[in-house]
Amino acid sequence: MSPALLPKHVATVVKYQRDPIKALAMFNSVKNENGFKHTLLTYKCMIEKLGFHGEFEEMESLMSEIRMNIDNSLLEGVYIGAIRNYGRKGKVQEAVDVFERMDFYNCEPSVQSYNAVMNILVEYGYFNQAHKVYLRMRDKGVIPDVYTFTIRIKSFCRTRRPHVALRLLNNMPSQGCELNAVAYCTVIGGFYEENFQVEARQLFEGMLEQCICPDITTFNKLIHTLCKKGDVQESEKLLNKVLKRGILPNLFTFNIFIQGLCKKGALSEAVRSLDGVRSEGLTPDVVTYNTLICGLCKNFKAVEAERYLHKMVNDGLMPDAFTYNSIIDGYCKMGMIQNADQVLNDAIFKGFVPDEFTYCSLINGLCCDGDIDRAMAVFNDALGKGLKPTIVLYNILVKGLSQQGLILQALQLINEMLDHGCSPNIWTYNLVINGLCKMGWNIDSGYDFLIENIEKGFIPSLTTFGQVLNCLCVEHRVLEAVGIIHLMVRKDIVPEVVNTIFEADKKEVAAPKIVVEDLLKKSHITYYAYEVLYDGIRDRKLHKKKLPTRCSHDRGTSFKWQPVRQYAPVASEEKLLQHMCSAYLKSVLGYFFCFYSTGKIMEV
DNA sequence: CTAGGGTTAG
Numbered sequence: 001m002s003p004a005l006l007p008k009h010v011a012t013v014v015k016y017q018r019d020p021i022k023a024l025a026m027f028n029s030v031k032n033e034n035g036f037k038h039t040l041l042t043y044k045c046m047i048e049k050l051g052f053h054g055e056f057e058e059m060e061s062l063m064s065e066i067r068m069n070i071d072n073s074l075l076e077g078v079y080i081g082a083i084r085n086y087g088r089k090g091k092v093q094e095a096v097d098v099f100e101r102m103d104f105y106n107c108e109p110s111v112q113s114y115n116a117v118m119n120i121l122v123e124y125g126y127f128n129q130a131h132k133v134y135l136r137m138r139d140k141g142v143i144p145d146v147y148t149f150t151i152r153i154k155s156f157c158r159t160r161r162p163h164v165a166l167r168l169l170n171n172m173p174s175q176g177c178e179l180n181a182v183a184y185c186t187v188i189g190g191f192y193e194e195n196f197q198v199e200a201r202q203l204f205e206g207m208l209e210q211c212i213c214p215d216i217t218t219f220n221k222l223i224h225t226l227c228k229k230g231d232v233q234e235s236e237k238l239l240n241k242v243l244k245r246g247i248l249p250n251l252f253t254f255n256i257f258i259q260g261l262c263k264k265g266a267l268s269e270a271v272r273s274l275d276g277v278r279s280e281g282l283t284p285d286v287v288t289y290n291t292l293i294c295g296l297c298k299n300f301k302a303v304e305a306e307r308y309l310h311k312m313v314n315d316g317l318m319p320d321a322f323t324y325n326s327i328i329d330g331y332c333k334m335g336m337i338q339n340a341d342q343v344l345n346d347a348i349f350k351g352f353v354p355d356e357f358t359y360c361s362l363i364n365g366l367c368c369d370g371d372i373d374r375a376m377a378v379f380n381d382a383l384g385k386g387l388k389p390t391i392v393l394y395n396i397l398v399k400g401l402s403q404q405g406l407i408l409q410a411l412q413l414i415n416e417m418l419d420h421g422c423s424p425n426i427w428t429y430n431l432v433i434n435g436l437c438k439m440g441w442n443i444d445s446g447y448d449f450l451i452e453n454i455e456k457g458f459i460p461s462l463t464t465f466g467q468v469l470n471c472l473c474v475e476h477r478v479l480e481a482v483g484i485i486h487l488m489v490r491k492d493i494v495p496e497v498v499n500t501i502f503e504a505d506k507k508e509v510a511a512p513k514i515v516v517e518d519l520l521k522k523s524h525i526t527y528y529a530y531e532v533l534y535d536g537i538r539d540r541k542l543h544k545k546k547l548p549t550r551c552s553h554d555r556g557t558s559f560k561w562q563p564v565r566q567y568a569p570v571a572s573e574e575k576l577l578q579h580m581c582s583a584y585l586k587s588v589l590g591y592f593f594c595f596y597s598t599g600k601i602m603e604v
Numbered sequence: 605c606t607a608g609g610g611t612t613a614g
Contacts, residue, residue, distance in 0.1 A: 044605095077605050084606085115606040150607035182608050189608095220609040227610095255610040290611040297612090325612050360613045395614045427614055523614075 005030060007039040014045040020053040024062075040070050044078050051085030056094070059085075072106040079107060080116045087120035095120050096129075111137070115147045122155045130155055144175070150183045157190030165190050166203070181207065181214035189225045195496065197234070204238060213245045220252045227260025229496060235260060251282050255291050262295020264497060267304075270295055284315070290322045297330025298521060305330055306343065319347075325357040332365025335527065340365060354382075360393055367400025368526065375400055391422050399431040407432065443471040447480060454491060465493075466524025473529035481529075482536040485512045494518075512537040 010030055017023035027046045030036055043066040050059035059082060066078065079102050086095035099117040102109050114137040121130035134152065137144070149172050156165035165187045172179055184207040191200035207213075214222065219242055223235040235257065239249065254277045261270035270292055277284050289312040296305040305327050309319055324347040331340035340362060344354065354362075359382045366375035379397060383389060394417045401410040410432055414424050446468045465484065472481040488494065489511045495518045501507045516537060520530040 048605095080605055110606095112606045117606095119607070145606085147607045154607070180607095185608070214608085216609080218608050222608085224609070250609085252609045259610070285610095287611050292611090294611055320611095322612055329612065357613055364613080390613095392614045399614075425614090431614080 005033050005036050007042045010042045011045045014049055020049050020055050023049055040074055047078055048081045051082055054089050067105055075107050080113055083116045092120055092124050111142050111145050119151050122151055127155050127159055146177050149177055150186055153186045160194055162190035162194055181212050181218050185214050185218050185222045189222050192225050216247055216250055220256055224256050227256050230260055230264030232260040255288050258291045265299060267299055286317050293323060294326040297326050300334055302327055302330030302334055321355055324352055328358060329361035332361045335369060337365050337369055360396055364396045372400050372404050391425055394422055395427045398428055402432050462524050466519055469525050470529045473532040478536045481533055485515055485537055488515050
């Protein structure tokens, strides 16, 4: 007599089988075993597995099956799992559909289901819809719990309203909901995000005074918001406070700190914390190395990054796509294409398959190098190897072509991308316009536009600054370009770190440099423009010289894009040009709603 | 099971 096959055995096998389709085959085959019947547990494991791996068709058909075999009122957990997995893959509509159908299938959603769907809506920025779900939940008499509150708090923080989030937090006790560290830290993070340091610190203190202390996971999330901005100092202050309460940092904590140190350019410190990890009894992992390597590369230290690549291999860690792509990108951004090639070839030899990121970096590097022919060749080669081109990759090429003055080829490529089902976006248009500026067709109106708006108190986006600066640098109009940098400093359009310099004279010298470096880091300006500007801001003759103004003519026409063409465009091109013109005007309107690295919201 | 943890691209 063979031992009976139990549901828990089937569930275990489903869980540990890596391949979801193989798991499903096994799941189906045991239906024929004598006396075996699937239970809620086995169905749930199988549905979860399929959903986790994005096998949604199979998941849906199994959900139909479970409805026929299991009491429908018991299926909420299954639906929540499906909602979450749809959410993980960005399929928001599908997640909502599952939720909407629940009570049709005799499964009354509880607060957990409402929370699950609200959370996905908030995560993907559908704040109004999330609020509607909340109102419906109240309407149905479902009582919100601490998760509901935290999700709503998050929604307020994401919409840059931390003070509203705080009010909601303070209302929780009166609604019978106890505060916890996650709710607190969500609000605190919201304050930091918007640079309300004082409020954030106060609330953190207040939380500890209530004897509510975050666990390491919650704490890590909080300092991550700080470190992403490069504010390691504040993170350290917070860390010291929780250390006293017996919280121990883990590898995540260190990795977050390394990211922050790189972000603020403290590279030697970042490198040193690698040893710090070990002295805490922890072992650096691939992410630790990748974070460091990526940080070095972003700071134009790809050679050193490559040394760490070898070090991680010596440590017995396997470099992954992330590692290689970071270094390749780093070399390309420095114009060291040969080194990038070398790293790529070594990687391929070790079995690495170049992906979209790799090609983006490489093609971008070649374009910046002026080697548009090889860039196109690599692109076509990648297409031949089955790479699915994306809007990003197209934009890189459009940029490359435009910058070479090959506007017609750029337009041709935009036509091709339309054929490939890729729609041009605002970047695409700006890139072509940028190319036109470079050819001297429209730089003056771009410049006027920028200066005029600043004088009126509107602050254009950093992208716009970058475009105009690039154009001016290419034309060697250094005086105007440097003038813009000084204007940015005067108008406080500067990265946060500038405000940590208290001595005025120090600030005056350092701020322009920081602005230029920040523009480069965020890729708003080219490396060439960076060099021109860097020299320019050190030139005493240019320093403080009054900015030339030339905004006397009618603004109504000053930034209209009117390309001069040597010959009549073919019909399809003309249509495209019209389309692009209207899009550009839309983008001009868009400037009024931009927000900036300084965290200010522009008011119209 | 539902809020909260780390690394790349225009």
